[in-house]
Each structure stands twice: as structure tokens, then as C-alpha cells.
Amino acid sequence: MSKTFDRYASLVFMALGVAFLVGSLQIASATYGAEVGPDIFPMALGAVMILLSIRLFYGTFRSSQTEETEKSPLHLKRFFILLAASVLYVICLEIIGYLLATFLFLVIGFQGMQKGKWLTTLLVAAGFSGGIYYLFVEVMKGTLPGFPTWLGG
Structure with a gap:
């Protein structure tokens, strides 16, 4: 993939991760008979998406490879x-x-x-x-x- 595409994709995934975090705050924190509520998984998923998107964004600037002019097949x-x-x-x-x-x-x-x-x-x-x-x-x-x-x- 190209660096430009990766930069924009990382921003989109970061926004999606933030949306997961915000959405998980509106879910009940516990259900009857369970110590772990339904809000834990979306919250963890949002945090992981944010961290991975930061890593991807950082990696696009750190990479020394030039942009590929040849398109990879979809x-x-x-x-x-x-x-x-x-x-x-x-x-x-x-x-x-x-x-x-x-x-x-x-x-x-x-x-x-x-x-x-x-x-x-x-x-x-x-x-x-x-x-x-x-x-x-x-x-x-x-x-x-x-x-x-x-x-x-």
C-alpha cells in the first residue's frame, strides 16, 4: 500500500476506535450474574484500534521506502x-x-x-x-x- 493511503486509513481507524470507546461508555457496565459487562469488549477494541492506528500513522513517517508507482492487485x-x-x-x-x-x-x-x-x-x-x-x-x-x-x- 502507499504511505498516503496508510496515513488516511490510520486516521479513519482512529476515529472508529474513538467511536467504539464513546459508544461503550453508553452500554451498561454489568449484567445480571456476570462480573464482566458488555461494555468491556467494545472498550478494549476501541483502545486497541486507537493504539494500532497511532502505530500505523507513525510508521508511515518512519518508513524509508519510496512510494510504489506500481499498483498492487486488489x-x-x-x-x-x-x-x-x-x-x-x-x-x-x-x-x-x-x-x-x-x-x-x-x-x-x-x-x-x-x-x-x-x-x-x-x-x-x-x-x-x-x-x-x-x-x-x-x-x-x-x-x-x-x-x-x-x-x-
């Missing part, structure tokens, strides 16, 4: 695969539960970005979705949609 197919997977993830999260929805989203996302390495994809997707579920529900005493009732959940 990967529209990958973009639309990830966009569709994200929309389906949001739609299916409550229906099929966090574990299954996140696992399927990660498998589709990993394979959309780089085909092959199925065993690695399946292991990482299962480990990540299971690990985050365990940390959030068991360790932090939060709530996430489990398995649907038709799967015994």
Missing part, C-alpha cells in the same frame, strides 16, 4: 468472502452459539485468506474459539451464547 474475492463471513457470523451468533459460529467464521476466514493447511486451520480455529470461551465464561464469569438446544446446549 483482492476483491478475498474481501467479499470475509465480508460475507462477517455478516453470517453476526446473524448466526445467537442461533448456533459462540463456539460454533466463531469456529466456522475462523475456518472460512483462514481459508479465504490462504487456501490449504486444513489441519492447522481447524486446530487454530478450535483452540481460539474454545480458549476465548473458557477465559470469558469460566475465568472472567461473563456470558456468551453457548451451544444451541438442538445440539444439547
Whole structure:
């Protein structure tokens, strides 16, 4: 990508991160029976987006590479695969539960970005979705949609 594009993208992502932070302040801080409220994730996401956008903005000035005159090809197919997977993830999260929805989203996302390495994809997707579920529900005493009732959940 070009430095100019990266600078503008970092500013857009910083504004989005600020919007996440401001929006998370308007969410209730705790739910019944949970020690971690629904405001924690958007707040953390906003903070991470702001930090990463600052890093990207700083990196555009620090880089000694000249702007590329040659355009890199757009990967529209990958973009639309990830966009569709994200929309389906949001739609299916409550229906099929966090574990299954996140696992399927990660498998589709990993394979959309780089085909092959199925065993690695399946292991990482299962480990990540299971690990985050365990940390959030068991360790932090939060709530996430489990398995649907038709799967015994």
C-alpha cells in the first residue's frame, strides 16, 4: 500500500476506535450474574484500534521506502468472502452459539485468506474459539451464547 493511503486509513481507524470507546461508555457496565459487562469488549477494541492506528500513522513517517508507482492487485474475492463471513457470523451468533459460529467464521476466514493447511486451520480455529470461551465464561464469569438446544446446549 502507499504511505498516503496508510496515513488516511490510520486516521479513519482512529476515529472508529474513538467511536467504539464513546459508544461503550453508553452500554451498561454489568449484567445480571456476570462480573464482566458488555461494555468491556467494545472498550478494549476501541483502545486497541486507537493504539494500532497511532502505530500505523507513525510508521508511515518512519518508513524509508519510496512510494510504489506500481499498483498492487486488489483482492476483491478475498474481501467479499470475509465480508460475507462477517455478516453470517453476526446473524448466526445467537442461533448456533459462540463456539460454533466463531469456529466456522475462523475456518472460512483462514481459508479465504490462504487456501490449504486444513489441519492447522481447524486446530487454530478450535483452540481460539474454545480458549476465548473458557477465559470469558469460566475465568472472567461473563456470558456468551453457548451451544444451541438442538445440539444439547
